Amino acid sequence: MYDRLKGFRDFYPEEMGSRRQVFDAMEDTAARYGFREIATPTLERTQMYVDKSGEEIVDELYAFEDKGGREVTLTPELTPTVARMFVAKQQELSKPVKWVSTRPFWRYEQVQQGRFREFYQTNVDIFGSSEPEADAEILAFAADTLRGLGMTADDFEFRVSHRDILSGLLDAFDADVDTRNAIRAVDKRAKIDEMEYIGLLEDAGLSDLQAQQFDDLITTGDLDAIADFGDEDLTAAVDNLRNVLSAAEDFGAGDVCTLSLTTARGLDYYTGVVFECFDTTGEVSRAVFGGGRYDDLIEDFGGQPTPAVGVALGDATLQLLLQRADAWPDEALQTDYYVLTVGDTRETAARVARDLRERGNVVETDVSGRSFGAQMGYADSVNAETVVIVGEQDLENDEVTVKDMVSGEQTTAPVDAFPGEFDAPTYDDFAE
Numbered sequence: 001m002y003d004r005l006k007g008f009r010d011f012y013p014e015e016m017g018s019r020r021q022v023f024d025a026m027e028d029t030a031a032r033y034g035f036r037e038i039a040t041p042t043l044e045r046t047q048m049y050v051d052k053s054g055e056e057i058v059d060e061l062y063a064f065e066d067k068g069g070r071e072v073t074l075t076p077e078l079t080p081t082v083a084r085m086f087v088a089k090q091q092e093l094s095k096p097v098k099w100v101s102t103r104p105f106w107r108y109e110q111v112q113q114g115r116f117r118e119f120y121q122t123n124v125d126i127f128g129s130s131e132p133e134a135d136a137e138i139l140a141f142a143a144d145t146l147r148g149l150g151m152t153a154d155d156f157e158f159r160v161s162h163r164d165i166l167s168g169l170l171d172a173f174d175a176d177v178d179t180r181n182a183i184r185a186v187d188k189r190a191k192i193d194e195m196e197y198i199g200l201l202e203d204a205g206l207s208d209l210q211a212q213q214f215d216d217l218i219t220t221g222d223l224d225a226i227a228d229f230g231d232e233d234l235t236a237a238v239d240n241l242r243n244v245l246s247a248a249e250d251f252g253a254g255d256v257c258t259l260s261l262t263t264a265r266g267l268d269y270y271t272g273v274v275f276e277c278f279d280t281t282g283e284v285s286r287a288v289f290g291g292g293r294y295d296d297l298i299e300d301f302g303g304q305p306t307p308a309v310g311v312a313l314g315d316a317t318l319q320l321l322l323q324r325a326d327a328w329p330d331e332a333l334q335t336d337y338y339v340l341t342v343g344d345t346r347e348t349a350a351r352v353a354r355d356l357r358e359r360g361n362v363v364e365t366d367v368s369g370r371s372f373g374a375q376m377g378y379a380d381s382v383n384a385e386t387v388v389i390v391g392e393q394d395l396e397n398d399e400v401t402v403k404d405m406v407s408g409e410q411t412t413a414p415v416d417a418f419p420g421e422f423d424a425p426t427y428d429d430f431a432e
Contacts, residue, residue, distance in 0.1 A: 005117075006111060006117070007109075007111045007116045007117025007118065008116065008117060008118045009116060009118070013333060014331040014332060014333060015331050017329070017331065017332070017333065017334065018328060018329040018330065018331045019315065019319075021329040022149060022315075022318070022319075022322070022328075022329065023102055023120075023122065023315075025145065025148050025149050026102070026122040026145050026313060027100065027102060027122065028148075029141060029144050029145045029148055030100040030122070030124050030141060030145075031100075033098070033137065033140075033141050033144075034098055035098045035099060035100035035124055035141075036098060036099060036100065037099075037100055037101065038082070038085070038099045038100070038101050039101065039103070040075070040078065040081045040082070040085070040101060040103065041075070041081070042074060042075060043066075043072045043073065043074065043075070044072065044073060044075050044080070044081060044084075045070065045071065045072060045073075046058065046061065046063045046071040046072060046073045047071065048080050048084065049061060049073065049076065049080065051300075052080055052268075052269065052297075052300070053267075053268065058073075059108070060076065060107055060108055060109055061073040061074070061076055061106075061107070061108060062074040062076075062106045062107075062108055062117075074105075074106035075105055075106070076105055076106060076107045077105060077121075077312070078101060078103070078105070078121065078123040078312065079123075079125075079267075079269070079294065079297065079310065079312075080297075080301070082099060082101075082123070082125055082310075083297045083298055083300075083301045083303075083308070084301055086127050086298060086303065086306070086308075087298060087301045087302055087303035090298075090303050090304060090306070093127075093128075095127065095128030095129070096126050096127060096128040096129040096134065097125075097126070097127040097128055098124075098125070098126050098127075099123075099124070099125050099127075100122065100123065100124045100125075101122070101123050102120065102121070102122040102123075103120065103121070104118055104119065104120050105118070105119055105120070105121060106118050107119075113286075113320070114284070114286060114314075114316045114317040114320050115316065115317075116316055119314055119315060119316055120314070120315040121312045121313060121314045121315065122312070122313045123310060123311075123312045123313075124138065124141055124142075124310055124311050124312075125308060125309070125310030126138065126308065126309050126310065127298070127306055127307075127308045128306055128307065128308075129307060129309075130295065130307035132240065132243035132244040132246070132247045133247050133251075134307075134309050135244040135247070135248075135272070135273045135293060135309050136244055136247035136248040136250070136251045136253065137251060138291055138309050138310060138311050139158060139160075139244075139248045139251070139253040139257060139275065140248065140251035140252055140253040141311070142158070142253075142277065142289075142291070142311050142313070143158070143252065143253040143256050144252070144253075145313065146277075146321075149322060149327055150322075150325070150327035151321075151322070151325050151327050153255045153256050154280060155279070155280060155281075155321070155324075155325040155327075156256060156277055156278065156279060156280060156288070156321065156325075157256055157257075157258050157277070157278055157280050158253070158256050158257045158258065158275045158276070158277055158278075159258050159260035159263040159275060159276050159277075159278060160241070160244070160245065160248075160257050160258065160259060160260060160263070160273065160274075160275045161241075161259075161260055161261050161262070161263040161264060161265075161273070161274050161275065162237050162238075162240065162241040162261070162272060162273050162274070163183065163264070163265070163270045163271055163272060163273075163274055163292070163293075164233070164234075164236075164237035164240070164271065164272055165226060165234065165237045165238060165241065165261060166182075166183050166186060166218065166261065166264060167179050167183065168230045168231070168233055168234030168237050169214060169217055169218070169226065169229060169230060169234065170182050170183075170206075170214065171230065171231075171234075172229055172230035172231070172234065173206060173210045173213075173214070175205050175206055175207065175210060176205050177204055177205035177206060178204045178205050179204075180268060181200070181203065181204040182200075182201055182204035182205070182206065182214075183264050184200075184264075184266065185197060185200035185201050185203075185204060186218070186262060186264040187264040187265060187266045188200065189262050189264075190262070197215075198211045198212065198215070201214065201215070217229065217261075218261035218262055219261070219262060221259045221260070221261050223238050223241070223242065223259075226238055226261075227239075237272075240272065240273070241259075241273060244273050245257055245259070257275075263275065263276050265290055265292055269294045269296065269297045269300075270292045270293065270294055271293050271294055271295045271296055272292065272293035272295060272309075273292055273293050273309070274290065274291070274292030274293070275290060275291060275292060275311075276288075276289070276290035277289050277290065277321075279320075279321050279324060279325075281324065283324045284317065284320045284321050284324055286317065287317070288313075288314075288317045288318055288320070288321045289311065289312060289313045289314055289317060289318065290311070290312070291309070291310050291311025291312060292309065292310075292311075293307070293308065293309040294308050294309070294310070295307040295308060332383055333381075333382045333383050334362060334383060335362050335363075335364055335379075335382040335383055335384040335385070336356070336361040336362045336363060336384070336385055336386065336424065337353075337356050337361055337362070337363045337364070337384060337385070337386050337387070337388055338363075338364050338365065338375070338378070338379035338382070338384035338386075338387045338388070339352050339353045339356070339363060339364070339365040339366075339387075339388045339390060340365075340366065340372070340375045340376065340379065340387050340388065340389045340390065340391075341365065341366050341375075341390050341391075342372055342389065342390070342391030342392060342393075342394075343391060343392035344392065345390045345391060345392060345395060348390050348395060348400075348415065349365055349366075349390040350365070352388055352390060352400065352415075352418060352419070353365045355419050356388075356419055359419065359423045359424065360423070361423075361424060364378075364379075364382060364384070379405065380405065384405055385404075385405055385406070385426075386402060386403065386404060386405065386425075386426055386427065387402075387403040387405060388400055388401070388402055388403075388418070389401035389402075389403060389410075390415075394412070394415070395415060397412075398414060398415050398416065399412040399413060399414055399415055400412065400413055400415050400418055401413075402418075402425070402426070402427050402430055403427065404426065404427035404428075407427070409427055409431070410427065411427055411430050411431045411432070412430070413425070413429075413430040418430075
């Protein structure tokens with residue numbers, strides 16, 4: 001017997017049905033916003049991630065040499081791939097480009113709550129617009145997705161920040177600051193104690209006093225004071241953040257957006273507005289998902305300078321939030337009809353099953369030669385709402401029996417009139 005690999009999951013039909021409802025809800029919301037579905041490869045060149053994140057990233061990848069001698073990896077995220085795809089057809093694409101994709105990814109990392117080595121994400125991206133409305137649409141899409149899954153503003157919040165505000169503040173200090181490492185320290189702020197956090201800022205080049213002053217500015221979130229602290233670039237970043245929050249209000253996401261300059265996002269390619277979704281109760285202790293603007297990545301991949309913004313909703317942490325909010329879909333099989341056969345009635349039973357399926361119903365019928373009792377037991381196990389009994393005795397009377405599985409009541413219907421004009425005929429449609 002073989003054991004499942006650590007960090008990988010099996011999904012049986014009951015849970016997969018719930019997951020499918022969640023994925024469909026996300027993709028349906030994206031479609032209503034005009035995002036167009038794409039599909040992307042499982043393997044990419046390892047060098048693409050090394051160039052973006054450094055050699056150390058290889059330790060976190062499922063990277064290997066293929067039979068052609070190429071260094072490849074199972075894709076750990078989508079953003080570099082969609083950037084590569086955009087660059088390949090940049091001149092042909094009508095801007096803005098709006099793409100959505102749901103697929104698995106792989107990272108070789110420590111398994112913990114809400115984090116696995118194989119995981120699924122729905123990624124939504126906009127290329128070709130630097131306007132605040134593009135950022136706001138990403139926020140609105142994410143908010144509408146969660147609302148569509150049954151949650152309210154009492155269940156989640158988006159903590160919104162701006163990477164250029166953080167870097168602009170750091171540049172304003174009279175110090176030789178490693179901005180990249182300082183922002184990484186901010187990203188770790190909630191996960192480590194204060195002394196360690198201040199120590200990381202000092203390691204990045206700030207003095208103890210400067211580190212404290214920097215932290216005071218980002219924790220208070222006084223945008224007027226921040227704008228006065230730096231140069232015109234910092235002022236422009238503050239204005240941009242304000243404009244995005246204003247647009248998010250108009251787009252219907254304002255009630256779930258909270259200014260949080262201590263939110264930094266760990267990936268280095270973010271450039272402007274960034275955000276993370278959190279459970280308002282704190283029961284889900286980590287970020288549920290996040291996103292933001294990455295205006296330099298397309299150029300880094302060899303394309304023309306192109307602004308871009310996106311969000312990635314991961315399945316594991318989203319499930320934790322939905323379960324906490326009692327919004328996770330019921331993990332139960334759903335079957336509209338079971339067509340039960342008794343005796344030599346396959347031809348008629350198959351016709352009934354086909355007609356019901358053509359009307360969009362979920363229909364099962366016997367494929368194992370089971371007894372009447374065994375078929376009824378199976379129908380109950382798959383939560384069939386209605387059982388249509390096609391028996392030899394019924395057919396001698398030119399009828400079928402229609403049984404409601406909830407009430408247990410049953411009646412007969414003319415075989416030639418079933419399902420007839422009904423898309424989803426029930427016991428009530430034929431009971432006298």
